[in-house]
Amino acid sequence: MKRQKLGNTELYTPPIVFGGNVFGWTIDEKESFRMMDHLLDMGFDLIDSADVYSRWAKGNSGGESESIIGKYMKSRGNRHKLTITTKVGSSMQQGGDKDISKTHILNAVEDSLRRLQSDHIDLYFTHWDDNKTPVEESLGAYQKLIEQGKVRYIGASNLSPDRLQESLDGSKKEDLPKYQVFQPEYSLMQRNKFEGKIQKICQENDLGVTSYFSLASGFLSGKYQSIEDIKGSDREQFLKDYFDDRGKKILNALKDISDHHNISQAGIALRWIIQRPGITAPIASATKPEHLKSFEEAVNMELTKEEMENLNAASNH
Structure with missing residues (x-):
């Protein structure tokens, strides 16, 4: 399996990153362990998490995904076999304020390390911008963590083009750690949050890019054919706006190509991202080991060039 370097780091990613947001949300601890065993057997050894995952599940308070990953690595004794990314900046409380201050970062990393039962995080992301903390303050906190060996590299997610560029300029000017990877929302359903300014900044600064919501919360798998299919489900809040003419056009284009190749629509949707310029690897989740067939x-x-053009045309805004 061909692996890609993440920015200017010593980290390499398989062609698809596994999204650990499902751990403790749509699959329980036992099934999560089973999923990670399958992933490693297949060679998919990079797992993406965040301190707030899976806060939104009923009865959860955040940190469940990291805790499950930590218990798994301890039980299997395989921390060295996995590359773990996690994030800081979101609030553990629903509707709480974003926070990337130095104080919050230095406190939150200790909680993440404890839950992960690890002495380091391979790649630590600014999850969301609070739009008030000076970029040098956040980068200074990360510098301290890197010097302490608690974090190897840093990345950013969901920053505006201006704040991303400001952060990159600040790291250069003040000799502070540089964001090496950017994580935007990107899929056939959502192209505007990456293509354009962010894409240009990432390419000009040699940033790795790992896109999330790569299957548009499962919409692109073809599993849901109408809004009635998601009524009352965990996915409703994410998918309710997708069942329009554009969404149907994209699903039809995916079906034509998947039928031609006799593989899943999810496989085609992921391949489209892999072949897009500036992308290092898409992030995708699964709730059953058999769903990992789409990864393969x-x-x-x-x-083909024609197939890429057909998908591009269907998904153009």
Whole structure:
């Protein structure tokens, strides 16, 4: 399996990153362990998490994903076999304020390390911007963590083009750690949050890019054909706006290509991202080991120029 370097780091990613947001949310601890065993067996050894995952599940308070990953690594004794990314900046309380102050980062990392039962985080992301903390303050906190060996590299997610550029300029000017990876929302359903200014900044600064919501919360898998299919489900809040003419056009284009290759629509949707300029690896989740077949499909095929153009045309705004 071909691996890609993440920015200017010593970290390498398989063609698809596994999204650990499902751990403790849509799959329990036992199934999460089973999923991670399968992932490692298949060679997918990079897992993406965040301190707030899976806060939104009933009865949860945040940190469940990290805790499950930590218990798994301890029980298997395989921390060295996994690359773990997690994030800081979101509030553990629903509707709480974002916070990337030095104080919050230095406190939050200790909680994440405790839950992960690890002495280090491979790649630590600014999850969301609070739009008030000076970029040099956040980067200074990360510098301290890197010097202490608690964090190897840093990345950013969901920053505006202006704040991302300001952060990159600040790291250079003040000799502070540089964001090496950017994590935007990106899929056939959502292209505007990456393409354009952010994409240009990432390419000009050699940033790795790992996109999230790569399957648009499962919409692109073709599993849901109408809004009635998601009524009352965990996915409703994410998918309710997708069942319009554009969404149907994208699903039809995916179906035509998936039928031609006799593989899943999810596999085609992931492959489209893999072949897009500026992308290092998409992030995708699964709730059953058999769903990982789409990962293998995406890795082992290539879309033709015509197929890419058809998907681009269907998904244009």
